[in-house]
Amino acid sequence: MPPKKKTHVVTLALEAGNAAMVDLGKMLGPTGANMRAVKVEYDEATANQRGEIIPVVVTVFEDRSHQLTYKTPPTSFLIRKALGIQSGASNPLTQTVGTLSAEQVRTIAERKLPDLNANDVEAAIKVVAGTARSMGVKVAE
Numbered sequence: 001m002p003p004k005k006k007t008h009v010v011t012l013a014l015e016a017g018n019a020a021m022v023d024l025g026k027m028l029g030p031t032g033a034n035m036r037a038v039k040v041e042y043d044e045a046t047a048n049q050r051g052e053i054i055p056v057v058v059t060v061f062e063d064r065s066h067q068l069t070y071k072t073p074p075t076s077f078l079i080r081k082a083l084g085i086q087s088g089a090s091n092p093l094t095q096t097v098g099t100l101s102a103e104q105v106r107t108i109a110e111r112k113l114p115d116l117n118a119n120d121v122e123a124a125i126k127v128v129a130g131t132a133r134s135m136g137v138k139v140a141e
Contacts, residue, residue: 089136
């Protein structure tokens with residue numbers, strides 16, 4: 001059997017274990033994919049990570065079947081969660097909203113490593129530290 005032909009590839013950032021049908025409808029409506037099946041499959045796969053934002057890449061094939069590929073939560077989400085804050089600084093050059101310890105940065109980097117353009121944890125730490133600085137978060141050495 002020849003491989004299925006892809007018709008759409010859509011990346012969605014959804015709440016783990018509780019994907020909103022509204023978000024799915026906006027993005028998947030035009031693709032013809034079965035939104036209910038995508039929601040059920042996503043919610044089951046991410047139920048143990050409730051409260052987090054888990055991006056997913058939905059690949060829709062010409063027979064309207066789909067395949068889900070899960071990503072790690074956005075770096076900014078993990079930083080906000082580690083610090084217990086709602087958002088980064090409105091002006092990161094002049095404001096500081098918190099400080100991440102070296103251990104927190106390493107933990108986030110290790111979790112993000114599969115999705116980052118980095119070869120090792122040390123490079124991933126630099127990427128996470130850069131994201132933190134752009135949010136107005138200090139990084140402890």
